[in-house]
Amino acid sequence: MSPVSRPIASDSAAILQQEIQTLAGRTEVRTALDWFRKREPEFTRWQLEGAQIGAPPFGENARADWLAGKLAELGLRDVRKDGIGNVVAIKPGSNIPPVSISAHIDTVFPAGTALNIRQQGRKLFGAGISDNAAGVTALLALAAALVELRIPHRAPLLFLGNVGEEGEGDLRGMRHVFYDSEWKDAISASVVIDGAGTDTIICEALGSRRFEVVVRGPGGHSWSDFGVPNPIVALARAIYLFSQTRIATSPKTTFNIGVIGGGTSVNSIPEAASMRVDVRSSSGEEIERLEFELRRAVDQAVTEEIRSGERLNPARQPAEMDSEIRIIGSRPAGELEPNARILQIARAVDALLGNSAQAQRASTDANIPISMGREAIALGAGGRGGGAHTLQEWFDPIGRELGLQRILLIVLALAGGISSGAQK
Numbered sequence: 049m050s051p052v053s054r055p056i057a058s059d060s061a062a063i064l065q066q067e068i069q070t071l072a073g074r075t076e077v078r079t080a081l082d083w084f085r086k087r088e089p090e091f092t093r094w095q096l097e098g099a100q101i102g103a104p105p106f107g108e109n110a111r112a113d114w115l116a117g118k119l120a121e122l123g124l125r126d127v128r129k130d131g132i133g134n135v136v137a138i139k140p141g142s143n144i145p146p147v148s149i150s151a152h153i154d155t156v157f158p159a160g161t162a163l164n165i166r167q168q169g170r171k172l173f174g175a176g177i178s179d180n181a182a183g184v185t186a187l188l189a190l191a192a193a194l195v196e197l198r199i200p201h202r203a204p205l206l207f208l209g210n211v212g213e214e215g216e217g218d219l220r221g222m223r224h225v226f227y228d229s230e231w232k233d234a235i236s237a238s239v240v241i242d243g244a245g246t247d248t249i250i251c252e253a254l255g256s257r258r259f260e261v262v263v264r265g266p267g268g269h270s271w272s273d274f275g276v277p278n279p280i281v282a283l284a285r286a287i288y289l290f291s292q293t294r295i296a297t298s299p300k301t302t303f304n305i306g307v308i309g310g311g312t313s314v315n316s317i318p319e320a321a322s323m324r325v326d327v328r329s330s331s332g333e334e335i336e337r338l339e340f341e342l343r344r345a346v347d348q349a350v351t352e353e354i355r356s357g358e359r360l361n362p363a364r365q366p367a368e369m370d371s372e373i374r375i376i377g378s379r380p381a382g383e384l385e386p387n388a389r390i391l392q393i394a395r396a397v398d399a400l401l402g403n404s405a406q407a408q409r410a411s412t413d414a415n416i417p418i419s420m421g422r423e424a425i426a427l428g429a430g431g432r433g434g435g436a437h438t439l440q441e442w443f444d445p446i447g448r449e450l451g452l453q454r455i456l457l458i459v460l461a462l463a464g465g466i467s468s469g470a471q472k
C-alpha cells in the first residue's frame with residue numbers, strides 16, 4: 049500500500065465503522081441477536097431435517113425441494129428452482145442491484161451413504177451436518193429473521209441454495225448463477241455461507257485444475273516385443289520431468305500426482321497407463337504455467353520413451369505412442385483487492401461484534417465471483433463444527449447466534465443499509 053492511499057483507506061474505514069454502528073443500533077437489528085438465540089431449537093430442527101435428506105453430487109433434487117418448501121413457508125416470494133437445480137428466492141427491495149446470500153446444498157457423500165444424522169445432548173452428528181447443513185440452516189435463519197422482525201433492506205436479497213459445490217460438482221451451481229442466470233451481471237456482492245464458525249473471512253479464491261493423463265502404446269509381450277515403448281515407463285518419465293518444475297512459494301502453489309494406474313500383467317508391455325494430477329494456486333497464471341509444464345513433460349516423456357525403445361532394440365519396427373491430457377476439474381483462482389468494500393464491511397462488523405477473524409484462502413463457491421473480479425466472501429455459519437467430509441462430522445450450535453448476527457450485519461451493510469420509510 050502506498051503512503052498516499054493509507055489515510056484515504058483508514059478514513060473510509062472510519063466512515064464505514066460509523067455506518068455499521070448506526071445499522072447495528074437500529075431496534076430491529078439489535079433485537080435480532082436475542083431472537084437468533086431464542087430460536088435455536090427451531091434452527092437445530094431444520095438442520096437435522098435438511099441433513100437427513102441425502103444430497104450427493106448431481107443428486108441434490110430432494111434436498112432442493114425441501115429447502116424451496118421451507119423458504120416459501122417463511123414468506124419468501126418467487127421461490128423456484130433454476131435450470132441447473134439451484135433453489136432461488138428473492139426478497140425484494142429498492143430498484144438497485146441485488147446482494148446474493150448462498151449456501152451449497154450438496155455433500156461429498158455418494159448416494160446410499162448411511163448419513164446417520166442424530167442429536168446427542170446439544171451436539172449434532174452425521175455426514176454433512178456442518179458442511180453444509182449449517183450453512184443451509186443459516187440461510188433459513190436469516191430469511192426468517194428478516195421476515196419476522198420486519199428488518200428493512202435497500203437492495204433486493206437473492207437467496208440461493210446452490211448445487212454442485214463439492215468435488216466433481218466443480219462449482220457448477222455458482223457457475224450457472226454467474227455465467228447464465230438473469231442475475232449474472234446484476235449481483236453487486238455475494239456472501240457464501242459454508243460450514244461452521246466465525247473465525248475466518250475467505251477472500252482469496254484458491255484455484256485448482258485437475259487432469260487425467262493417459263498414455264497409449266501398442267503393448268506386447270515382455271520378451272518377444274522388447275523395445276516397444278512402454279506407457280508406464282513413459283508416465284514415470286513424465287512424472288520425473290514434471291516434478292522438476294519450478295514452483296512458486298508466493299503465491300503458494302502446489303501439485304500432486306494422486307492416482308496412477310495401468311497395465312495388465314507382469315509379463316505384458318502395457319497398452320495404456322494413466323494418472324491424475326491436481327494443481328492448486330491462488331494465482332491463475334501459475335495454474336496456467338503448470339498446465340503448460342505438465343503438457344510439455346508428457347510430450348517430452350513420450351518422445352524419450354519411443355527413442356529409448358529404438359535404442360534397446362534397433363531391429364524392431366519403430367512404434368507409435370500417443371498421449372491425451374484431459375481436464376477433469378477446474379476452479380478459477382483470484383483474490384479481492386485489499387481495500388474491497390466487502391472486506392472492509394466484514395472487518396468493521398467483526399470489530400463491532402468483538403469477533404476476531406482471519407482473512408483466508410480457500411476453494412469455495414466464492415471462487416466464481418472472485419475470479420470474475422466481483423465482490424464476494426465466504427463465511428462460516430456460526431457455532432462450531434469438525435470432521436468435514438467424514439462420517440464422524442459434528443456440529444455444536446453453541447454461539448450460533450453470533451455467526452448469524454455477523455452475517456445479518458454484513459448482508460445489510462452490503463445491501464446499502466436500511467431503507468428509510470415504510471419499505472416492506
Ligand SMILES: [Zn+2]
Pocket residue numbers: 152179180213242243
Ligand atoms: Zn462446503
